[in-house]
Amino acid sequence: MSKKPMTPLPSEQEEVREEGLADIYECLEEGLTSRDQIEPLVNEKVRSGVFADLASAGLILLEGGAVSFSPEATRVVTSVIRRKRLAERLLKDILNVADEFIDPEACQWEHTLSPEVTSSICTLLGHPSQSPFDKLIPPGECCHNGTQTTAPILSSLDKMDRGEEAKIVYLLSAKNPELNRLLAMGLTPGSTIKVIQRFPTFVVQVGQSQLAFDELIAGSIFVHPL
Amino acid sequence: MKLGSDLSMDLNKSSENRHPHGSPGRLPKRLALVGQPNVGKSVLFHALTGTYVTVSNFPGTTVDISHGEGVIEGQRWTVFDTPGVFSLIPRSEDERVARDFLLEGELDAVIQVADAKNLAKSLHLTLELAEFKIPMILALNMSDERRDRGLVIDTKRLSDLLGVPVVDVVATTGEGIPPLRRLVPLARIPTAAPRYDAQVGQSLSKIASTVLPAACSRTALAVALFAKDESAWRHVPAGSPAPSLASLQEEVRQIRNRFVRKPEMLIFEARQHVIQEIIGEVQSRRGAGSSSWLAHLGNLAMRPFPGYLLAGLALFLMYAFVGVFGAKVLVDFFERIVFGQWINPLATAFVQTVLPIPFLQDLLVGPYGTITMALTYAFALILPIVTTFFLFFSFMEDSGYLPRLAVMMDRLFRLIGLNGRAVLPMVLGLGCDTMATVTTRILDTKKEKVIVSLLLTLSVPCSAQLGAILGMAAGLSWKVLAVWMFVLASTMMLVGWVAARVLPGGRSPFLVELPPLRWPQPSNIYKKVKARLKWYTKEVIPLFVYATLVLFFLDRFHLLAMIEKVFSPVVVSFLGLPAKATEAFLIGFFRRDYGAAGFFNMTKQGLLLPRQVVVSMVVITLFMPCVAHLLVTLKERGLKATALISAFVFSFALGVGGAVNWILLHTSFL
Structure with missing residues (x-):
């Protein structure tokens, strides 16, 4: 599991830029190169001013009417496209979502999937190279490594080994009448928890406190292993 | 001091007559100590009032509201110690007691006692308290442990942000207490508040x-x-x-x-x-903070290895200190020298010259005399044992080992429908079953409370009795103690196992906070042992005297021989004990440790064979603990449950005793 912090959600400006870059990418893919051809095809929600914005940020280069990406823009846009097309595959192949709903969903996902989730989905789907609409999916690190198994992104605390550290993501509240007490004892989402032992009961370190509890409670705490 | 009576009295007062922010003089103002479990409220309470409540390094020691008077900055205050709360949205009975008191206790000020090394957790309670709109002070206790861990807190800034006075305290050593006292009149309603969306x-x-x-x-x-x-x-x-x-x-x-x-x-x-x-x-x-060898030991004590080994070692040390040093060395000294050679001969001579009436002479110094029997038993046989036990137990409590024992025992306790948290009442039961029955309030479900009450009544011997029993076994083969322990442990598991399946309801999940292991402060152990011994002499010795008086009159009117005859089928034939053992059972109705002392005495006089020692040890352990215990069980569990528990305990004690006798008679183990 990567030690990188979770990617923060993109701001509105970033989302607009990503959207614009993705649309330009798809046009370039189709063989269109000039700004005049491409601009009308960009999503109307972001169309106005996005070209000027991208150009002034140095993300796209406009040489004699032809559009090309800067190295930074290439990096950003390939991962956006990769996320979008992996999402399409997942939605279509695994979740059986009807075609007309796939695009709006995938357009959301392309901005929000974290690198960990993206490579897990890619691994889960067996590193697909084409989207359901026959577009190429840019390969990621996991495809080059040929990763065959995917570790769950979240796991309940009772699956963790002695000595492992994790970040608490959420506590199962329906199963847990002790919710309020757990929170008050310091088991709060976002805090780092270290498993000191698993037997005879779980013992964990949270901040400056040590807590002991049984596997019933351990099973209701969901964490992101670090 | 019980909450019920206190509150009903206060609620009758009209609230207009009170001066919430203090015209000085007249009424003592009302100050409550509030905080999470095991943060040192009771130690601070003692520092502010000089009144002692049981303090230990185990969450849940205070289950009721105690109060005491103190003069702080020239003003008289009534100070209240409340049970620990994780949150003011209560989950258990003791938490509810504390929350209700904040709502209805008409408090002029609150001191939040907080764990300085867990600031986040402490502040959650501060923000909850803020919504009660009571002027408060934040006392950051255990500042020494915070410093050891390299944490620095800017109390001045914290005070500004919260809008209340903040002070660093180390309650066990008294550091920070004088500034805290000076801040009490400056208590403020917090200005900080949760930011709700x-x-x-x-x-x-x-x-x-x-x-x-x-x-x-x-x-x-x-x-x-x-x-x-x-x-x-x-x-x-x-x-x-x-x-x-x-x-x-x-x-x-x-x-x-x-x-x-x-x-x-x-x-x-x-x-x-x-x-x-x-x-x-x-x-x-500042710096990483050093992890001490005590912290390592604290973690080791919870691993299967060497955790169970350490638990065994603790048991052995208790045997050596209480069973050998207390019950043999000290008891020998007090009984043979102090009472045998000094007090009893002197008292006898004195009574015989001053009181020429033989009836009164016998009443005081005869075979069933108040001095020669009741006081000799109480001071020479029981007191040394109880003192050594309380010393040992207080050390264990203050060290923080007991919650770790809870971790080690959790799986075993699950078999009997409990979880590891029940270790506190059970081990406290080794000190005094009566005290322990009150502590069952920290358990979450009614089922758990009933099971613990039953097991306390049945099979957890209290310190006085334990000492007498260890004393009885001390001179004999290890097999005596082994058989006793085996019978006790297996009946406890069996009864608990059956109760867990017969009683309705479920087991609550195990969740306990582990305080750091600490080296206990000798002065705190001294205070605690002193308070417990004071309680013991006040509570127990009158019962010894009453029981002796009953025995004396029964003997006078030749009823004792009759009773011995009536019970001889049970005592002599079924249990295989000498007829005189009936006396020990009779006084055991008052307090089973007194009964155990009776058996202890019989053993010392060589009146019992090893088999009979084991049988009497088993029966007197399984007996009802004492009159005080009966009353407390009645109060906590109600008449029906108490009657059922009592009836079961008596027949079960005799039944198991008979069975042990029969087995030992027909085998050559002893």
């Missing part, structure tokens, strides 16, 4: 305004109702705007239902945001 905030003010008439703690109540705390309804005053309680409840339910996420979580996050900002500003880390 708009929708939550609206819901809370709606609950507060439409459901509750103006009261200073209305925000606190609204939060509790929003967080689905059913016990808070009791505090909703009659005459609220809405037509009926049921319609109010329906309204709150609807408000709750508007939220997808749990209201508890939303409220928690509203506090968490504020707290993270505060901590970012006031707390920093």
Whole structure:
């Protein structure tokens, strides 16, 4: 599991830029190169001013009417496209979502999937190279490594080994009448928890406190292993 | 001091007559210590009032509200010690006691005692307290442990952010107590408040305004109702705007239902945001903090290896200190030298010259005399044993080992329908079953409380009795002690196992906070042992005297021989004991440790064979503990449960004793 912090959600400006870059990418893919051809095809929600914005940020280069990406823009846009097309595959192949709903969903996902989730989905789907609409999916690190198994992104605390550290993501509240007490004892989402032992009961370190509890409670705490 | 009587008295006072922010003089003002479990409220209480309540390094030691008087900065205060609360939305009976007291105790000030090394957790309670609108002070206790861990807290800045005085304290050594006393008159209502998001905030003010008439703690109540705390309804005053309680409840339910996420979580996050900002500003880390060998030992004590080994070692040390040093060396000294050669001969000579009436002479110094039997048993046989036990037990309590024992015992306790938390009442039961029965309040479900009450009554010997029993076994083969322990452990597991399956209800999950292992302060151990011995002499010795008087009159009127004859089929034939053993059982009805002392004495006089020693040890251990215990069980569990428990315990004690006798007679183990 990567030690990188979770990617923060993109701001509105970033989302607009990503959207614009993705649309330009798809046009370039189709063989269109000039700004005049491409601009009308960009999503109307972001169309106005996005070209000027991208150009002034140095993300796209406009040489004699032809559009090309800067190295930074290439990096950003390939991962956006990769996320979008992996999402399409997942939605279509695994979740059986009807075609007309796939695009709006995938357009959301392309901005929000974290690198960990993206490579897990890619691994889960067996590193697909084409989207359901026959577009190429840019390969990621996991495809080059040929990763065959995917570790769950979240796991309940009772699956963790002695000595492992994790970040608490959420506590199962329906199963847990002790919710309020757990929170008050310091088991709060976002805090780092270290498993000191698993037997005879779980013992964990949270901040400056040590807590002991049984596997019933351990099973209701969901964490992101670090 | 019990909460019930205290509160009913206060509620009758009209609240207009009180001066919430203090015209000096007249009424003693009212100050409560509030805080999470095991943060040192009781030690501070002692420092402020000079009154002693049982203090230990185990969460849940205080289950009632105690009070004491103290003069602080020239003003008389009544100080209240409350049970520890993780949160003011209560989950157990002791937490509810504390919350109710904040609502109804008409307090002039609150000192929040907090764990300085767990600032985030402490501040959650501060923000909860803020909504009760009571002037308060924040005492950051255990500042020594905070320093050891390299944590620095800017108390001045913290005080500004919260709007209340803040002070660093080390309650066990007294550091920081004088500044704390100076700050008591400066207590303020906190200005810091949780940052509720708009929708939550609206819901809370709606609950507060439409459901509750103006009261200073209305925000606190609204939060509790929003967080689905059913016990808070009791505090909703009659005459609220809405037509009926049921319609109010329906309204709150609807408000709750508007939220997808749990209201508890939303409220928690509203506090968490504020707290993270505060901590970012006031707390920093200097150096990594050293991890001591005590911390390592603390962790080792919970691993299967060497944890169980350490538990065994603790047991052995107890045997060596209480069973050998207390029950043999000290008892020999007191009984043979102090009472045998000095007090009893002197008292006898004195009584015989001053009181020429033989009846009164026998009453005081005869074979069933108050001095020669009751006081000799109490001071020469029991007191040395109880003292050594309390010394040992207090050391264990203060060291913080007991919660670790709870971890080690959790799986075993699951078999009998309990979880590891039940270790506290069970081990405390080794000190005194009566005290321990009160502590069952820290358990979460009724089923757990009944099972622990039953096992305490049946098979957990209290210190005095334990000492006498260890003393009985000390001179004999190890097999005597082994058989006794085996019979006791297996009956306990069997009875608990059956009870866990017969009684309705479930087991609650195991969850306990582990305090760091600490080297106990000798002065605190001294105070604690002193308080317990004082309690013991006051509580126990009168019972010894009454029991001896009963025995004396029965003997006078030749009833004793008759009773011995009547019970001889049971005592002599079934249990295989000498007829004189009936006397020990008779006084055992008053207190089973007195009965055990009787058997101890018989053993020392060589009246019992090893087999008979084992049988009497088993029966007297399984017996009802004492009259005081019976009364407490009656109060905590009610008449029906007590009657059932008692009937079961008597027949079971005799039955098991008979079985052990039969088995030992027909085998050549002893």
